[in-house]
Amino acid sequence: MRPSELISTDPCTGDVIWTGATGGVAQAVAAARAAAPGWARTALADRIAIVRAFKAAVEAEADGFARLIARETGKPLWETRTEVASVAGKVEISITAQAERAGERAGEAAGVRQALRHKPHGVLAVLGPYNFPAHLPNGHIVPALLAGNTLVFKPSEQTPAVADFMGRLWAQAGLPAGVLNFVHGGGDVGRDLAGADIDGLLFTGSAHVGAALARQFADTPQRILALEMGGNNPLVAWDVSDIDAAAALVAQSAFLSAGQRCTNARRLIVRDGDERLLAAVLGLADRLIVGVPFDEPQPFMGPVIANAAADGLQRGWDALVGGGGKVLRPLNRPQPDRPFLSPAVIDVTGGTPSDDELFGPILQIIRVPDWDAAIAAANATRFGLAAGLIGGDTALFDDFWARSRAGIVNWNRPTNGASSAAPFGGVGHSGNHRPSAYYAADYCAFPVATLASDTPAGAITTGLMP
The missing domain is CATH 3.40.309.10 (Aldehyde Dehydrogenase; Chain A, domain 2)
Structure with a gap:
């Protein structure tokens, strides 16, 4: 295998499923950066329409989608069908969470208007896992797009075919070029992406890798780092x-x-x-x-x-x-x-x-x-x-x-029974920010508080010399 080529195989048979080039981080980040202003200014209603079109594309291609996940991960078909359903279901959950947790609030007190609105961070990177190669990165991607961010997604090197399939569905949904970009490769590509000109990184994976990312981000506190790192x-x-x-x-x-x-x-x-x-x-x-x-x-x-x-x-x-x-x-x-x-x-x-x-x-x-x-x-x-x-x-x-x-x-329920309509995540070495579920809206945008009057209203009444 050439260093610049990634090969994905069926774990059950060893058959080749996908081949493609690795790297390209700088180009992908530049494309996301160029697309960021336009996507941030796109009306929320238009962003919602696109993610709903993505949901429709997922539902239309559900059987082929589930079969591809099964081939690339080895998971039973019954289980991958539930994963595809979760990908589609995440859309409405994220729209509701965006409205409830990152929507606009307005009021007035003592004649001063008060407002709370949210802005996207800009360019966010997503590092996805292999165990749920569609559902878990989708839990970052959909809320981040709704918030107005552009993205660079590096899937697990074990599941690049699933990521490419998702990319085709987003293109069918009408997502503008440059808003969601893909790079492939192993840990070296992930490190390059984490160190690139991004405004934050959304990660689901092992505690070992998550800790390495936290160290890499230690000198850049201005960048968001959302981690979901598993458990014992x-x-x-x-x-x-x-x-x-x-x-x-x-x-x-x-x-x-x-x-x-x-x-x-x-x-x-x-x-x-x-x-x-x-x-x-x-x-x-x-x-x-x-x-x-x-x-x-x-x-x-x-x-x-x-x-x-x-x-x-x-x-x-x-x-x-x-x-x-x-x-x-x-x-x-x-x-x-x-x-x-x-x-x-x-x-x-x-x-x-x-x-x-x-x-x-x-x-x-x-x-x-x-x-x-x-x-x-x-x-x-x-x-x-x-x-x-x-x-x-x-x-x-x-x-x-x-x-x-x-x-x-x-x-009296299994430990692996969790709802996408609730926060997901843990404490200690399990991570922060409750990634991928209902609270994803919290880390995909930052709040901006405003006090406003139509005319300047200010007076100094004490502490002045006569």
Whole structure:
């Protein structure tokens, strides 16, 4: 492969899906900068019309869109169809959020008019992830365009074909040239883009990369940096009555999307001695189908994104075993040259739990003697994205909500159940600004407060010499 060429392959087969050139950051940023004044002056109603035309294009191409995502990520077709629906659904949610959180406000007090309006930052960069290559960057792109920003989007190097497909849909919607620009490549291109003449960067990805971006932005406080960086999410099961339902919640929380959601549960915390739920989870994990996207019956999960990701997960698993973990269900890889992994469960009680985000189908079990120990174990992470409680009563959940440290706290629901119509994000190493969801309007524009009178109204009445 030439250094200037990027190749995307199907993780299930290795077949080439897309090839294209890398780099071009300077040209893309210059195009966005040139288009910025005109797009900022475009009436909000016209910007709304274009994003609604994009929604219509997504809906018209939904089947082909979903199939492409499935091919490039390996996710089951049923799941990629839900992703495409989320891309379309994000439009109206963003229009509402723009009006409610970044709209115009006016009033008058003591004869002085007061106004609150918002301005776009200018040129924003978007760095997208591979796990939801359409939905998550779309959660930045739509609000940023509505606010009047122009954009340069670098998708994950694992999913350039999905990004190009999105670009064609935006062109069909009538988005003017230069308003949304695309660059492709790996980390070097991302670093170049972060250091370019931009007014801010919107990121969804790993804590490692997010921390590097924060360091790169340290000397430019005038630039916005919105980060969503994942989590090491706890799920506490306590006084569970319906074991089968609870096991289903655990399996969905831990293994949905092959464990490649930032909100997947990584740690299941249970009362020591309660074996019923663990037995049910292991029995259900044995039945989960791992397969290719277009299989019938549809699989529960596909492969992880690439062989390199599977290799890294194997190293993480080996570290858990080496740290004293007891294997309850092994991490199997049926095809050494393909990244299919089985759901894996390991008891790390008394061992060395990982506080890295093991971005795959690995669930760590932690046994505790009492409720206070459960809360302490849940909070024993530098992350703070999602947390969940299964079982208990309202009083127990209220205590869990009050004492847990996370931006998403669910009860008797999977940890990876989050609404685009609500804020999304967490605390600690999970990020800032609540990127990609309802509060995206907050970081896509800055507020301008105004006091105004028709004529100058000023007088100095004290402190003057006669």
